[in-house]
Amino acid sequence: MEIFGIGSAEFVLLLVLAVIMFGPEKLPEVSRRAARIVHFVRAFANQATNQLKDELGPEYKDLKPSDLNPKTLVSKLLLADVENDLNDIKRELDGVKADLNGSAADVGQARSEVKTIVGSTTQSQATGSEPAAPATVTPLVAWDSEAT
Incomplete structure (x- = not known):
């Protein structure tokens, strides 16, 4: 499981380091501050994306921030x-x-x-009997005797 590109083992390591650095008394306050910062950054990014969509026009209403990657933009447009x-x-x-x-x-x-x-022809030759009448085969291509 990954959160923000951080694996579970890395998350536990960061949590242990936070407890060591800030102590168990200050850890709730620091985590609240970190949550406020994350909320602010998300709101700022959403606002910037909405403003960009408004300025670019109706053709880009389905624009996502990941679409601004040049490789994605070229493939999409x-x-x-x-x-x-x-x-x-x-x-x-x-x-x-x-x-x-x-x-x-x-x-x-x-x-x-x-x-x-x-x-059937080979079998009749081996037994010495007359070959059976060949089955009627419809040719796939008409035979042209002058071409051979």
Whole structure:
């Protein structure tokens, strides 16, 4: 568990150091002062953020202080359009993938048909009997005898 980026072991160490430095009598007063300071800093930061939002206009109403980091700001403002384009391309590639999967299934079916025909021919040659009539195979591509 972390509080303000401080782990639990570090927090216990700070607490022990505070008891040693300030003593158990003054520790409640010091902790109240620290809480007031934290409250003041938070209020100041919220006020500054609200003022910045008001001055920048309605386009930046969802602005957070973490968005002022240059890396975050660039990715949020400039790369948003690119991200939409990338999503469109991804959807198109998913369609191409589906088409290729369908074609692969057709090729697999044709392969199994050819394997069956070759297997029956090989088996009939081994036994010396007449080969069985080949199953009708629909060609995937029309045969062009002039091209060969």
